[in-house]
C-alpha cells in the first residue's frame with residue numbers, strides 16, 4: 001500500500017477511537033513501557049500530544065519520567081527547514097500550542113541531539129521491521145539522524161504493525177521498539 005494510503009488508513013482508525021479509549025489505551029501503553037529495559041538512562045525525549053489528531057496521550061509517560069527523576073527533553077518544530085530544537089523541561093518551561101496544534105516549549109535550556117538517550121517517536125503507521133510512517137515532513141528522520149548511534153527509539157501506537165508492504169525511503173531510521181496497549185514489539 002502507498003504511504004499516503006496508509007496515512008489515510010491510520011488517521012481514520014485513530015478517528016474512530018472514543019475519548020475513553022484514547023485514555024485507556026494511552027494508560028495501557030504507558031504501563032507496557034515499564035517492561036522495557038530502558039530505565040537506566042538520563043535524557044528522555046518526549047513529544048507532547050496533538051489532541052486534535054488523536055495521538056497517543058503522552059501525559060502518563062511524562063508522569064512516569066518525572067516520577068523517576070529523569071531529565072525530560074521537549075522540542076520546538078521549525079517548519080522552515082523541518083528541524084527540531086530541543087529544550088530541557090523545567091518548572092519554568094512555558095508550553096504553547098503552535099499553528100499545527102502541537103504543544104511546544106517557547107524557549108529554555110537547549111540540549112543537543114547527541115545527549116539524548118531515549119526517544120519516544122510519534123507515528124501514524126509502522127511495519128513488522130520497525131520502519132515508520134509519520135506525517136511526511138521528515139522531522140523525526142532528520143532528528144534521529146543527528147542523535148548518537150546507540151540512541152533507543154521507541155514508537156508509540158494504538159495499533160499493531162501494518163502487514164502490507166510499503167516503500168522504505170533511504171532516510172528512514174527504524175525503531176528499536178514499538179509499544180501498543182497490548183504488547184511490546186522489538187525489532
Ligand SMILES: Nc1nc2c(c(=O)[nH]1)N(C=O)[C@@H](CNc1ccc(C(=O)N[C@@H](CCC(=O)O)C(=O)O)cc1)CN2
Pocket residue numbers: 047048049050055077099100101102122123134135136137138139140
Ligand atoms: N505530537 C507530535 N509532535 C511532533 C510530531 C508529531 O508527529 N507529533 N512531528 C513528527 O514529525 C513533528 C511535527 N510534524 C508535523 C508534520 C506535519 C504536520 C501537518 O502538516 N499538519 C497539517 C495536516 C495534518 C494531517 O496530515 O492531517 C495540519 O495540521 O494542517 C504537522 C506536524 C514534530 N513534533
Ligand SMILES: Nc1ncnc2c1ncn2[C@@H]1O[C@H](COP(=O)(O)OP(=O)(O)OP(=O)(O)O)[C@@H](O)[C@H]1O
Pocket residue numbers: 122132133134135136137138139140141142145169171172
Ligand atoms: N535526514 C534527512 N535529511 C534530509 N531530508 C530528509 C531526511 N530525512 C527525511 N528527509 C526528507 O523528508 C521528507 C519526508 O520523509 P518521510 O516521507 O520519510 O516522512 P515521515 O517519516 O512520514 O515523517 P516524519 O518523520 O515527519 O514523521 C522526504 O522528502 C525526505 O526526503
